[in-house]
Amino acid sequence: SQTIHQWPATLVQPVGSPLSLECTVEGTSNPNLYWYRQAAGRGLQLLFYSVGIGQISSEVPQNLSASRPQDRQFILSSKKLLLSDSGFYLCAWSVQTGGLTQYFGPGTRLLVL
Amino acid sequence: GIQVEQSPPDLILQEGANSTLRCNFSDSVNNLQWFHQNPWGQLINLFYIPSGTKQNGRLSATTVATERYSLLYISSSQTTDSGVYFCAVGFAGNTPLVFGKGTRLSVIA
Known part of the structure; x- marks a missing residue:
């Protein structure tokens, strides 16, 4: 069966520090991968999605970037965090053919102080 | 782009009651999913x-x-049904889902 992992689970970082959040998927090959952010406990904002290694589509211009160095690994990064980057970050995956059902990871809570 | 509207935004129910959540979308889609986000943040x-x-x-x-x-129907609601319910729609191919803003459900004992 497929599983999706995210780490860390929680993170407190000072303004101006770098960020690296990791997401990995097991049990499937060549998945679509997604990064979402949820602020204030409501509404999911799509940040990035990827249909293959090295292929990243950005939905919202911002202080963040994403990379996909391996087929089942998706990384969200920032060089300098802003207060507004605080939120709940969710990674998701879907198969590339068929119904495109998305499955979400457990998320990372980021607080920027 | 496609618009997704969910109603009501908030709902409070007594345990055992039934409820109906609605999701309207602005364009033809061939992918629609309902998710439940529990109080710990997990999307199911x-x-x-x-x-x-x-x-x-x-x-x-x-x-x-x-x-x-x-429409999403919840019958004989339980406190464990509390959380936010999201509707998400999309198209075939590799385009991502578009999420509504959710309905926050609170079931009280």
């Missing part, structure tokens, strides 16, 4: 339902694609 797939009706225990969903809406 409830239904993949681009059309028709499905049931899973006390939950059921109906999508009328020609009229661009979907």
Whole structure:
């Protein structure tokens, strides 16, 4: 069966520090991968999605970037965090053919102080 | 782009009551999913339902694609049903889902 992992689970970082959040998927090959952010406990904002290694589509211009160095690994990064980057970050995956059902990871809570 | 509207935004129920959550979308889609986000933040797939009706225990969903809406029914609600319910729609291929803003459900004992 497929599983999706995210780490860390929680993170407190000072303004101006770098960020690296990791997401990995097991049990499937060549998945679509997604990064979402949820602020204030409501509404999911799509940040990035990827249909293959090295292929990243950005939905919202911002202080963040994403990379996909391996087929089942998706990384969200920032060089300098802003207060507004605080939120709940969710990674998701879907198969590339068929119904495109998305499955979400457990998320990372980021607080920027 | 496609717009997704969910109603009501907030709902408070007494345990044992029934409820209907609605999702309207602005364009024809061939992918529609309902999710439940529990109080710990985990998003759980409830239904993949681009059309028709499905049931899973006390939950059921109906999508009328020609009229661009979907309904999620919760019967005999329990406190564990509390959380936020999201509707998300999309198209075939690799385009991402578009999420509504959710309905926050609180079930009180």
